[in-house]
Amino acid sequence: MSGMDVKLVLRSTRVVTPEGTRAAAVLVADGQIEAVLPHDAEVPEGARVEDFGDDVLLPGLVDTHVHVNDPGRTHWEGFWTATRAAAAGGITTLLDMPLNSLPPTTTVENLRVKQEVAAPKAHIDTGFWGGALPDNVKDLRPLHDAGVFGFKCFLSPSGVEEFPELNQEQLANSLAEIAGFGGLLIVHAEDPHHLASAPQKSGEKYADFLASRPRDAENTAIENLIAQARRLNARVHVLHLSSSDALPRIAAAKREGVKVTVESCPHFLTLTAEEVPDGATEFKCCPPIREAENQDVLWAGLADGTIDCIVSDHSPCTTDLKTPDFASAWGGISSLQLGLPAIWTEARRRGHTLDDVVRWMSAAPAELAGLHRKGAIEAGRDADFAVLDPEATFTVDPAELFHRNQVTAYAGKTLHGVVRSTWLRGTRIAADGELAEPTGRLLERNQ
Numbered sequence: 001m002s003g004m005d006v007k008l009v010l011r012s013t014r015v016v017t018p019e020g021t022r023a024a025a026v027l028v029a030d031g032q033i034e035a036v037l038p039h040d041a042e043v044p045e046g047a048r049v050e051d052f053g054d055d056v057l058l059p060g061l062v063d064t065h066v067h068v069n070d071p072g073r074t075h076w077e078g079f080w081t082a083t084r085a086a087a088a089g090g091i092t093t094l095l096d097m098p099l100n101s102l103p104p105t106t107t108v109e110n111l112r113v114k115q116e117v118a119a120p121k122a123h124i125d126t127g128f129w130g131g132a133l134p135d136n137v138k139d140l141r142p143l144h145d146a147g148v149f150g151f152k153c154f155l156s157p158s159g160v161e162e163f164p165e166l167n168q169e170q171l172a173n174s175l176a177e178i179a180g181f182g183g184l185l186i187v188h189a190e191d192p193h194h195l196a197s198a199p200q201k202s203g204e205k206y207a208d209f210l211a212s213r214p215r216d217a218e219n220t221a222i223e224n225l226i227a228q229a230r231r232l233n234a235r236v237h238v239l240h241l242s243s244s245d246a247l248p249r250i251a252a253a254k255r256e257g258v259k260v261t262v263e264s265c266p267h268f269l270t271l272t273a274e275e276v277p278d279g280a281t282e283f284k285c286c287p288p289i290r291e292a293e294n295q296d297v298l299w300a301g302l303a304d305g306t307i308d309c310i311v312s313d314h315s316p317c318t319t320d321l322k323t324p325d326f327a328s329a330w331g332g333i334s335s336l337q338l339g340l341p342a343i344w345t346e347a348r349r350r351g352h353t354l355d356d357v358v359r360w361m362s363a364a365p366a367e368l369a370g371l372h373r374k375g376a377i378e379a380g381r382d383a384d385f386a387v388l389d390p391e392a393t394f395t396v397d398p399a400e401l402f403h404r405n406q407v408t409a410y411a412g413k414t415l416h417g418v419v420r421s422t423w424l425r426g427t428r429i430a431a432d433g434e435l436a437e438p439t440g441r442l443l444e445r446n447q
Contacts, residue, residue, distance in 0.1 A: 012024065063095070068094075070117055077405075104163050193220075243294070247306050282409045
């Protein structure tokens with residue numbers, strides 16, 4: 001590709017690259033990054049220049065944990081609203097979870113239904129996880145061959161009857177099959193026996209809900225998962241880690257060479273049990289938001305690399321399902337549009353940089369999913385960007401969010417970091433709250 005093909009140059013005094021943040025000019029041709037040059041580099045003839053001044057140019061975020069719920073529960077979210085919210089929040093790629101939609105993504109036929117629904121509505125690039133159920137081991141390889149990025153399972157009840165959990169024997173069977181073709185199993189790791197023996201009380205008290213999902217449930221499930229991964233030489237990923245107690249055994253497994261990776265989420269890293277008002281079930285998720293002391297240790301796990309990435313686990317629902325009773329309310333936190341400012345607000349307070357945030361929210365999720373064209377501002381990658389004013393603040397008004405249902409645990413919080421614009425393959429798709437028509441592509445593994 002010659003410099004004559006360059007149609008666009010993006011310039012900023014702060015460009016976050018794999019080598020660090022620096023003043024640079026990013027040359028874009030045919031939707032790809034052609035080169036990253038010094039800030040004052042000569043502009044190719046005929047190229048349009050977008051100068052962002054001191055606003056930070058980041059690689060577009062990659063969110064590998066989103067419940068879009070479309071089709072079937074589209075009144076909960078949907079591809080149109082979810083991908084608009086993502087674009088407004090600086091996310092340029094998401095992977096959709098296999099459950100809470102009807103049908104769930106557990107057969108190739110169901111995957112095709114999901115893709116058909118998503119194609120005309122996707123404002124950003126969108127891929128799909130498959131699901132591992134007790135009775136669909138035969139469907140796993142065909143789904144893998146059809147391009148899903150891996151398989152999700154639950155080790156405790158999922159909350160929807162069409163997506164049952166795996167017991168330890170079923171986990172071993174699914175994991176052996178997936179390991180056989182080099183796939184990835186991503187796991188909701190809470191042990192059902194610990195949950196069953198925990199005190200279960202209905203009502204509005206958050207302390208009672210927290211007691212019903214003890215850390216031991218996560219710790220035991222993760223320990224068992226690591227043992228299975230070690231035995232089968234399988235690749236596993238722990239979803240939405242909330243118990244910091246599990247970090248030492250995860251770190252030990254990684255040192256030993258077990259193929260385990262781990263994510264956490266903005267709500268575990270920015271919200272605390274101590275601040276959840278009774279009856280405020282917009283804060284309910286499983287596993288739960290835990291104490292401030294636990295959160296400090298999670299941040300230490302991010303800093304030392306035990307936790308690989310931060311993704312949203314955006315799991316929305318209609319307002320009526322967030323009843324004041326923590327036992328019966330739907331469990332899930334809506335945060336797709338707010339993850340970047342929420343994490344940046346807390347990261348900067350704790351002395352981390354935007355380079356760290358990009359590693360956790362763009363580079364590492366892209367690597368997890370094998371999205372080799374995403375996750376970094378360097379030559380050969382897709383020209384996906386977010387432009388962030390990291391010093392600007394805003395107060396979260398749920399009515400201004402693009403999520404279908406404006407229920408969020410972040411309501412009223414003042415956050416640092418305003419996303420000024422979002423770019424997908426060299427085209428601006430969001431700017432100051434205005435969204436372009438959808439141009440997202442459907443992604444398949446190893447494209």
